[in-house]
Amino acid sequence: MTADTDASDAVKHGLTPLFPKLWRYCLVLTGARERADELAQATCLRALEKADLFTLGTELDRWVFRIAQRLWLNDLRTQSVRHGEGLAPIEEIDFPEKQGxxxxxxxxxxxxxxxxxxxxxxxxxxxxxxxxxxxxxxxxxxxxxxxxxxxxxxxxxxxxxxxxxxxxxxxx
Amino acid sequence: MSEPRQFSDEELTAYLDGEDALALRETIERSLAQDETLRARLDALTLDTARIRTGFAELLSNAPQAPEFNCDRVAPSPMRRFQTTWRHAAAAAVLALFVGFGGGALLTGPAEPGWRDYVASYHALYATVTLSGVGQTTADAAAELERVSAAIEKPISLSDVSMPDRLDYKRAQILSFEGRPLVQLAFLTKQGTPVALCIIEASEPGDGAVQTTRLEGMSAAYWSKGGHAFVVIGGDDDAFIGQLAAVYSERL
Known part of the structure; x- marks a missing residue:
């Protein structure tokens, strides 16, 4: 197995357990649930595309968070503004109702x-x-x-x- | 007496956060003893960070279903192809990324094989360095095992899991699969290969003999006994994993 394949496997298998934390990171980044969903999924795609660049032995979450951030800053945030959606009004966030x-x-x-x-x-x-x-x-x-x-x-x-x-x- | 040193909010914040190398802890503490204004400034920056941690921890359980990356293992019927408006949508087709709809549809189906796949995916991330730095005293290891045992209502002692000629026991942790506690005991072989023994309460009680298989390219063996299901996984030596499973299926 090559190092690239190992790295790809590590990313592929690591994304599922990491996803809730990634989504939370995206929620804090974007300030809106819908955008967080979109960004988290886009980040997964990008991470899989770039999986051979992941360095084995380093923390996957740090690497994935950086991808999310770059996507948001370089691309998706601009789109949100351009489409008149504005930047993350806090009222949009529907915080979870928990029992207890x-x-x-x-x-x-x-x-x-x-x-x-x-x-x-x-x-x-x-x-x-x-x-x-x-x-x-x-x-x-x-x-x-x-x-x-x-x-x-x-x-x-x-x-x-x-x-x-x-x-x-x-x-x- | 020298002029009292002035501290920035950044330095006080680093002090509160225990980032000592940056905060000149001793100097700040000396000044705090004499300087009321500094104490007031510190109070104004003091925060109950535990509450922030709790608030954010609650958010995790509200995350949507994770996309499924291993579509060859999961029946596609309850899923829909991920349709993204994002401009890299083409990548979705190439990478066969699926998203489950309908609340956990991906995780249902044959429950027992499902948990083994997830264990394998998780274990695939383990490298020697994941565990090589873990060192516990015997007392700590025993206390940890007692804690994780309680989660799955199955007594496990250190002597049950010890196999000093083959494995170095490293640690135990409680994970979760479909809301059920899943205990993972981690070991390193003498060659430094990470091996895990995972135990979950079976959805249906029943005994099943040890069977060996390959999961995520790794050697694995699984069995069930007395209301619990077990997996041993790690490395690529099928015979070795089979031997471990034989021993553990006797002991546990």
Missing amino acids: DPESNFSARETLSAVMALPEAQRLTVLLVYAEGRSYREAAEILEIPIGAVMSRLAAARGKLADMINARSETK
Whole structure:
């Protein structure tokens, strides 16, 4: 088996278990469920096309997230704007209704809404560092930005989120 | 006394995030003890990140059905060809990407073979380095096994899975297949080949003898016993995997 075939197999077999995380990444990137569905699928196609470029032994999710981001920035976002759809109005996102403790779910959903109200660049950094627990360096690699930019995005996000989230928890 | 050092919001954020190399932790902590304004600034940046994690974790279960990339294994009838408006639609035809409609249609059908295929797809991503860095104390390994055993209601001890002349036990984790817990025990052979023993509660109780097969190009063996279904998979030595299965089917 050649290295290319191995890489292709790794991508082919890795995309299915990775898909929920990819879709979530796309949701945060695009800010809208429908666009997230489209981008996640387009990303899978592109990843399969380019599978021989995947380096075995590296994390597939980082590689796939970068593909999603490039597709969105270079192509799909432009199309969305051109077609008059605008950029990710937060109201479009239909957050999941979960069964269980309504108090705790409300809180988690509110937090999610607050994050999604941030600018695209900040919410993506928040996802990678706070939801996925990645280091600054890993987030910088995925987002293809300097580590200083990760820090400034998080600092800005923290300032805004702390106001919103902490204020709400105090009132409960 | 020297002039108090000023810290940027970025430095304080890195401090809160435990990115110590960037944040000059000690300097910040010294200043915090004396500087009320700095404490207030830090408070204004403090965030309950656990809540963010929880909120985003809930989103995962709302992801749509994953596209199916291995269409040769899955009957196409419940699926529709993925129709994309995206300009690379032609690639869809070449790559035979399918999307399941109707909520999990892809995962239904013959349930038991389905789970084995998914185990194989997942295991195909394992390389030696996936596991070579994992080192647990015996006590940690035993505690972990106890935790995963509880998930599938099947007692598994370290002595059950140990085969020191053939395999180094690495770790256990709980995965999920169609909402059912699936336990994966991971090993490295003496040559560094990743091997997994996976166990799931069978949808129908019954005993089935060990059978060997190939999944995703890897050697695999499967059997069922006492309400659980088992797979051993890894590498390409069919005889070796068969031997492991024979031992485990006795012990477990």
